[in-house]
Amino acid sequence: MTDDIPVRVRPEIAALPPYRQGKQAGAAAFKLSSNENPFDPLPGVVDRLRARMDVNRYPDATAGRLREALAARFDVSVDGVHVGAGSVSILAQLLLAVCGPGDEVVYAWRSFEAYPGLALVAGATPVEVPLAGEARHDLPAMATAVTDRTRAVIVCSPNNPTGPIVTQREFEEFIATVPRDVLVILDEAYAEFVTDPHAVDGMRVLGTAGHDNVVALRTFSKAFGLAGLRVGYAIGHPRVLDAARTTAIPLSVTAQSEEAALASLEVEAELLERVRTIGERRDRLAAALREAGWDVPDAQGNFVWLPTGAETMAAAEAFDAAGLIVRPFVGDGIRISVGEHEAVEKVLQVAASIVGTLPKDHPGRKLP
CATH class of the missing domain: 3.40.640.10 (Type I PLP-dependent aspartate aminotransferase-like (Major domain))
Structure with missing residues (x-):
């Protein structure tokens, strides 16, 4: 029997943490932690679903x-x-x-x-x-x-x-x-x-x-x-x-x-128009983050990556305090989903304030 488990569980399963979903957001916050599409389903899709x-x-x-x-x-x-x-x-x-x-x-x-x-x-x-x-x-x-x-x-x-x-x-x-x-x-x-x-x-x-x-x-x-x-x-x-x-x-x-x-x-054509909008928003966000001093990798999904390293959790707290729920990966970096248009400027403001506090030799900072 594994420690504190009343039945016999495979040791590797007992030691494995459950999958951790991106943090949920309150009503006043932007949820940018789960790579979700910020647009609601199209009305025609909703009608078919209700049927x-x-x-x-x-x-x-x-x-x-x-x-x-x-x-x-x-x-x-x-x-x-x-x-x-x-x-x-x-x-x-x-x-x-x-x-x-x-x-x-x-x-x-x-x-x-x-x-x-x-x-x-x-x-x-x-x-x-x-x-x-x-x-x-x-x-x-x-x-x-x-x-x-x-x-x-x-x-x-x-x-x-x-x-x-x-x-x-x-x-x-x-x-x-x-x-x-x-x-x-x-x-x-x-x-x-x-x-x-x-x-x-x-x-x-x-x-x-x-x-x-x-x-x-x-x-x-x-x-x-x-x-x-x-x-x-x-x-x-x-x-x-x-x-x-x-x-x-x-x-x-x-x-x-x-x-x-x-x-x-x-209705794929209409949905892909939304995808193009998200892609353009992503590209603008990534370019602005690089201009602010971040070394952002090529972003081809609906998210961007900040290589915050050892400062990951402190940076995530700064986003959280600003009403931006992001996805931190301890010791590596932060993934930020491309969400609502209104969230982009807030992300840039917080990210710009963080990058200036990082050590000059930090791997997340863009080299001059």
């Missing part, structure tokens, strides 16, 4: 209508699409399918904070590869970290929480070095916000030969503004996705989530 109040009935366990729509969109078979309660749930399913005790999962660090926990829950050993300069994935180092115990590699582009992308060329070169029987998960939760033309595109990767071990993950939570409904999807080889479907919790995607996702696809 699905048959909550006394189970949903279609396969999310068949949504899978068919996505299959047509990406020109793949329906079996080449898997829908889950957010892309992170599909990531968990994939790791459960391929990993066991003694296996390893390789990923960049710092990256999405759920990766190490999901690997441990699957029984595997997390293998973290430090980011390279400019807070980017070090794909050559990740390739070197792959061993005969590696069962999965996770590549996050744009990287959450730091922002930079992996290029198509870098990814292709990396894939060529990874054994064909090792699963490569391309986490593209923020793909719609990317403006760099050189960024990897999972749909382009999956359209080429020799990539049957690659699965691309995307979500309706961010760009489509359905974070509260939890619906994401994967595109990949049907047999690989069958393994994920086998480990999935049945009936976890609600009929309401599926309906809202379908409605959102039908």
Whole structure:
């Protein structure tokens, strides 16, 4: 029995802290901690959602209508699409399918904070590869970290929480070095916000030969503004996705989530106009932060990264005091979601006041 737990729990699970959600915001504060879309759902999407109040009935366990729509969109078979309660749930399913005790999962660090926990829950050993300069994935180092115990590699582009992308060329070169029987998960939760033309595109990767071990993950939570409904999807080889479907919790995607996702696809052009607005707001914010003296990495998601290092928690408190709820990562930095227009100027004011207090040799300060 593990200390203070009345039943036998795996030691690595007992030692693992639960996933920590971004701090909630009060009525007078701006919540910039969870990379949520600041725009409300479009009226047509809300109307479709309200029309699905048959909550006394189970949903279609396969999310068949949504899978068919996505299959047509990406020109793949329906079996080449898997829908889950957010892309992170599909990531968990994939790791459960391929990993066991003694296996390893390789990923960049710092990256999405759920990766190490999901690997441990699957029984595997997390293998973290430090980011390279400019807070980017070090794909050559990740390739070197792959061993005969590696069962999965996770590549996050744009990287959450730091922002930079992996290029198509870098990814292709990396894939060529990874054994064909090792699963490569391309986490593209923020793909719609990317403006760099050189960024990897999972749909382009999956359209080429020799990539049957690659699965691309995307979500309706961010760009489509359905974070509260939890619906994401994967595109990949049907047999690989069958393994994920086998480990999935049945009936976890609600009929309401599926309906809202379908409605959102039908008004995608209007939604992507909002995405462009957020992208422009992000670029202005990142440029202004650099002008204020911050060394901000390339921002390609719907957030920016401040490398505050040892001063992270003090800086987060300064934002909090100003009514800005941000996401601190102790000892590394602060992720700030691109939220309402009114929040941008407040973020810049606080950030400018902080950077002036940092030591001159601080890694978060932009060199003259």
